[in-house]
Amino acid sequence: NAGVMQNPRHLVRRRGQEARLRCSPMKGHSHVYWYRQLPEEGLKFMVYLQKENIIDESGMPKERFSAEFPKEGPSILRIQQVVRGDSAAYFCASSPPGDVGYNEQFFGPGTRLTVL
Amino acid sequence: QKEVEQDPGPLSVPEGAIVSLNCTYSNSAFQYFMWYRQYSRKGPELLMYTYSSGNKEDGRFTAQVDKSSKYISLFIRDSQPSDSATYLCAMGSAGKLIFGQGTTLQVKP
Numbered sequence: 222n223a224g225v226m227q228n229p230r231h232l233v234r235r236r237g238q239e240a241r242l243r244c245s246p247m248k249g250h251s252h253v254y255w256y257r258q259l260p261e262e263g264l265k266f267m268v269y270l271q272k273e274n275i276i277d278e279s280g281m282p283k284e285r286f287s288a289e290f291p292k293e294g295p296s297i298l299r300i301q302q303v304v305r306g307d308s309a310a311y312f313c314a315s316s317p318p319g320d321v322g323y324n325e326q327f328f329g330p331g332t333r334l335t336v337l
Numbered sequence: 338q339k340e341v342e343q344d345p346g347p348l349s350v351p352e353g354a355i356v357s358l359n360c361t362y363s364n365s366a367f368q369y370f371m372w373y374r375q376y377s378r379k380g381p382e383l384l385m386y387t388y389s390s391g392n393k394e395d396g397r398f399t400a401q402v403d404k405s406s407k408y409i410s411l412f413i414r415d416s417q418p419s420d421s422a423t424y425l426c427a428m429g430s431a432g433k434l435i436f437g438q439g440t441t442l443q444v445k446p
Contacts, residue, residue: 225380254433264381264425266433277432312380324369326434328380 223248225315225329233335234303242298242332246315252276253296254314254326255288264312270296303336310334340364343426343437352446356413360426360437363407367428367435370402372411375423375439384424385411416444 226245234240246253255267269277270290281288285303290296300307310333314326343360350356358372369388373381385400387393387409393400401410409428413420421444426437 252432256434256436263438264427264434264436266435269432280433324429324432325371325383325386327383328373330380333378 225250225313225327227311227313227329227332229332230330231333231335233337235337236304237302240300240303240307240334242300242311242313242334244296244298244313244315244329246296246313247327249317250315250327251318252316252324253290254316255296255298256312256314256328258310258312258331260309267298300334303334305336308334308336338363340435341426341428341437344440345438347441347443349443349445350416352416352418352444354416354444356416356420356442356444358411358413358424358426358440358442360409360428361407362409362428362435364428364430364435365404365407366430368430369428370400370409371427371434372398372400373425373427374420375425377422381425416442418444418446420444 228243253270256264258264266280268281268288285301287299310331312331314328316326341362372385375381387400390402390404397414399412423439423441425439427434
């Protein structure tokens with residue numbers, strides 16, 4: 222059973238470009254979460270999605286960032302007009318369907334975004 | 338005050354030692370508690386998951402939760418050099434997880 226898959230693993234963008242990060246959850250999982258890990262900082266929650274729904278986006282910056290989890294295909298985290306401060310490791314996690322009160326989250330390998 | 342506090346270390350122990358890692362938290366709404374292990378430049382790996390006060394054991398790992406004191410611990414018995422990594426506590430109540438800073442552990446052969 223394949224784990225959470227993320228691509229690309231490394232992404233380099235110049236300031237002002239767009240970055241698209243993809244996440245395929247574990248088989249059978251219908252909940253997806255995105256986290257960001259800045260250098261020397263801990264993991265910070267960004268957004269929680271279920272198929273075609275954003276459940277909690279309280280950790281998403283108000284501008285330039287968006288996320289989706291369509292009915293078909295991977296979840297996408299999109300960063301428009303990237304700035305150097307967006308350079309970080311972005312991790313996706315997934316959990317099985319069910320009560321959010323029971324919520325084991327399994328993480329992918331991450332996408333390391335570098336903004337030049 | 339951070340919602341979750343974790344001593345970043347680093348913590349260095351000899352092989353075979355018992356390691357104790359700890360986190361404190363302030364939000365009494367947290368319902369479930371996890372420990373992750375993260376190797377350098379890798380994704381976090383789920384080690385332990387608990388949702389009630391008490392102990393949970395899995396091999397060399399024991400997770401302990403004390404909700405009354407808002408304190409959780411991870412014990413590693415017979416530590417090995419391969420246990421050298423950063424250990425992250427995490428907790429949540431409705432989807433999102435709040436992580437501690439992480440404790441860097443080095444087990445010396």
